[in-house]
Amino acid sequence: MVLLDTHTWLWSIDGDVRRIGRRTRTLLSQAEARDQIRVSAVSIFEIVALQTSGRLRLSRSAESWIRASLLTAGVRLADMTAGIAIDAGAIPRTALGDPLDRLLVATARRIEATFLTADRQILDYASATGNVRAHDVAT
Numbered sequence: 001m002v003l004l005d006t007h008t009w010l011w012s013i014d015g016d017v018r019r020i021g022r023r024t025r026t027l028l029s030q031a032e033a034r035d036q037i038r039v040s041a042v043s044i045f046e047i048v049a050l051q052t053s054g055r056l057r058l059s060r061s062a063e064s065w066i067r068a069s070l071l072t073a074g075v076r077l078a079d080m081t082a083g084i085a086i087d088a089g090a091i092p093r094t095a096l097g098d099p100l101d102r103l104l105v106a107t108a109r110r111i112e113a114t115f116l117t118a119d120r121q122i123l124d125y126a127s128a129t130g131n132v133r134a135h136d137v138a139t
Helices: 006-014 022-033 041-053 062-070 082-090 099-110 120-129
Strands: 002-004 037-039 075-077 114-117 134-136
Touching: 002 006, 002 022, 002 099, 006 041, 006 062, 006 114, 022 037, 022 114, 022 134, 041 062, 041 099, 062 075, 082 099, 099 114, 099 120, 114 120, 120 134
Parallel strands: 002 037, 002 114, 037 075, 114 134
Antiparallel strands: none
């Protein structure tokens, strides 16, 4: 199973092969075939907030983009549980400063997914601690 970081979800739906490496495209294809691509409600929040602030431009409303994207084969919404919130709260702010990143990392851990991200801070955290499986989408 894979969990997509917000930017990875946007790039994969938009088919942005410049930002998604060959190995990552293979992982996505394999996960899609097994219906094992997950996104978090945190990413939905981020997409709507970015579009509302003008920092993200989508071809349609955020709600319409999200609904259509969730209908894509293999993409499902991961449950947000109390356990994920507790796990995220236990990740030190010094390790991951963004609370939304902590929620995404905790989600990946709880659902035992590989987290697909280009976020260097998350990739470094994963490498240093071994607390989450993370994959650099550029590869």
